Amino acid sequence: MLQSNFLSKTLRKNPKDSVAISHQFLVRGGYIQQLTSGIWSLLPLGFRVYQKIENIIREEMTAVGGEELRMPALQPKEIWTASGRWNSIDPPLFKFKDRHKKELALGSTHEEVITKIAGSFIDSYKDLPKYVFQIQNKFRNELRPTAGLLRTREFVMKDMYSFHATNQDLDAYYLKVAQSYKKLYSRCGLEAMMVNASSGTIGGDSSNEFIVAADSGEDNIFLCPDCGWATNSEVGGSLSVCPQCQAKLIAKKGIEVGHIFKLGDTYSQKMKALFMDERGNKKPIIAGCYGIGLERLMATVIEVNHDSKGIIWPQEIAPFQVHLLGLDLEDEKVLSRAQEIYQKLKSINIEVLFDDRKETAGVKFKDADLIGIPWRLVVSKKTGDKIEVKERREGKEELFTENQLLDKVKAIF
RNA sequence: CGGGGUAUAGCCUAACGGCCAGGGCGCCUCGUUUGGGACGAGGAGAUUCUGGGUUCGAAUCCCAGUACCCCGACCA
Numbered sequence: 001m002l003q004s005n006f007l008s009k010t011l012r013k014n015p016k017d018s019v020a021i022s023h024q025f026l027v028r029g030g031y032i033q034q035l036t037s038g039i040w041s042l043l044p045l046g047f048r049v050y051q052k053i054e055n056i057i058r059e060e061m062t063a064v065g066g067e068e069l070r071m072p073a074l075q076p077k078e079i080w081t082a083s084g085r086w087n088s089i090d091p092p093l094f095k096f097k098d099r100h101k102k103e104l105a106l107g108s109t110h111e112e113v114i115t116k117i118a119g120s121f122i123d124s125y126k127d128l129p130k131y132v133f134q135i136q137n138k139f140r141n142e143l144r145p146t147a148g149l150l151r152t153r154e155f156v157m158k159d160m161y162s163f164h165a166t167n168q169d170l171d172a173y174y175l176k177v178a179q180s181y182k183k184l185y186s187r188c189g190l191e192a193m194m195v196n197a198s199s200g201t202i203g204g205d206s207s208n209e210f211i212v213a214a215d216s217g218e219d220n221i222f223l224c225p226d227c228g229w230a231t232n233s234e235v236g237g238s239l240s241v242c243p244q245c246q247a248k249l250i251a252k253k254g255i256e257v258g259h260i261f262k263l264g265d266t267y268s269q270k271m272k273a274l275f276m277d278e279r280g281n282k283k284p285i286i287a288g289c290y291g292i293g294l295e296r297l298m299a300t301v302i303e304v305n306h307d308s309k310g311i312i313w314p315q316e317i318a319p320f321q322v323h324l325l326g327l328d329l330e331d332e333k334v335l336s337r338a339q340e341i342y343q344k345l346k347s348i349n350i351e352v353l354f355d356d357r358k359e360t361a362g363v364k365f366k367d368a369d370l371i372g373i374p375w376r377l378v379v380s381k382k383t384g385d386k387i388e389v390k391e392r393r394e395g396k397e398e399l400f401t402e403n404q405l406l407d408k409v410k411a412i413f
Numbered sequence: 414c415g416g417g418g419u420a421u422a423g424c425c426u427a428a429c430g431g432c433c434a435g436g437g438c439g440c441c442u443c444g445u446u447u448g449g450g451a452c453g454a455g456g457a458g459a460u461u462c463u464g465g466g467u468u469c470g471a472a473u474c475c476c477a478g479u480a481c482c483c484c485g486a487c488c489a
Binding site: 009010011012013014015016017019036037090091109140142143144146151152155157158197198200201209210218219232233234256257258259291293294295296297325327328330359360361362363365366367369380381382383388 | 419420424437438439482486
């Protein structure tokens with residue numbers, strides 16, 4: 001991709017009212033733009049990162065047996081009155097009427113819709129278990145959106161739902177999903193802790209949150225350094241000692257990047273999603289649900305992967321794998337050299353962003369730091385027929401020949 | 414929703430109640446530059462959020478509305 005073709009531009013100054021680092025760098029780097037409070041566009045650069053995260057999540061959910069589907073954002077009032085949540089869910093639904101005066105809502109979560117679907121196909125214990133997920137826009141009438149992408153009113157969520165004949169089967173699968181969550185966060189460059197959590201208005205028997213430690217986070221958690229037990233202060237209160245091993249707990253701030261629930265038969269009971277067991281008894285289906293907010297995950301990555309100059313993307317979700325800066329491009333020899341490197345990298349399927357703009361070296365370096373692609377290459381008069389290579393995170397510059405560069409790149413990606 | 418704050422060009426901002434709302438970034442033109450946000454000259458770009466009020470005179474003071482931000486609300 002040629003940087004001269006970008007729609008967005010970088011900004012020198014932080015947006016006026018911005019506080020969160022991720023908010024500042026995402027806007028300044030040209031990744032996102034605000035439409036109105038809590039509602040954001042993902043610009044081409046931001047959308048590339050988003051798509052990488054989406055694909056990682058899709059892969060991991062598929063790996064634990066999930067089948068992808070898509071449920072509607074527009075939902076009728078009836079299913080929400082059936083579950084008893086039309087007026088009680090928090091944050092509230094965006095509600096409105098269609099031209100026939102029929103009441104509708106924009107879905108903030110999909111337990112109602114999926115329970116209706118599952119109930120219609122699952123008749124017997126022989127039909128269980130089943131696992132489905134979607135990656136879809138959610139709408140939440142938040143009291144107050146905050147911090148750029150960290151809390152918004154419209155966002156994309158991966159929501160997975162599992163259906164089981166027994167609580168034991170749910171428990172086993174729940175652990176499996178929890179493991180896949182850890183793996184997925186790690187692929188995104190994050191270390192997430194699983195903590196005991198409140199189930200809020202989703203309901204159910206118990207739930208766990210995945211928290212990434214960050215001073216900018218708004219969740220307070222207590223963590224046991226010895227056995228790894230952890231809880232959100234919402235449920236744990238102000239504990240000082242681990243209930244499992246009596247070690248002294250550590251208090252930390254963090255960002256919630258996922259929440260999984262053992263719903264049990266909460267929705268199946270209310271919405272009559274029943275199956276017949278081995279003895280011919282009708283029973284409510286046992287369910288679990290598992291959610292991740294994608295834009296929040298993206299912002300959280302930046303909260304814990306940046307320096308004073310800009311973002312430092314982890315390899316797997318960077319918008320491009322390498323950033324090639326062409327300096328002195330008015331010099332024919334340098335220009336054709338840079339274009340040659342650009343084409344060679346593309347021909348071995350490296351995602352390369354080529355800064356071919358008519359800008360000074362300083363501008364290109366500053367923008368590269370801000371945008372945060374993990375590997376920076378420079379071709380200029382000074383580098384001659386070599387290529388300067390620098391890792392965004394480490395910051396040491398090395399001169400490579402073309403073959404050394406190609407070998408290195410093949411080894412990394 | 415309760416509390417607090419802000420609103421001046423695409424972005425960041427200045428302006429005691431007093432001349433034509435000033436500057437920086439970005440944008441256009443010309444020239445000089447070119448390894449860490451270059452320099453000079455010229456140019457375009459504003460209903461100072463909206464509506465009322467006070468005043469000889471309002472970006473500035475008052476009232477109302479709106480929008481956005483921050484703290485609070487068991488939120489992915």
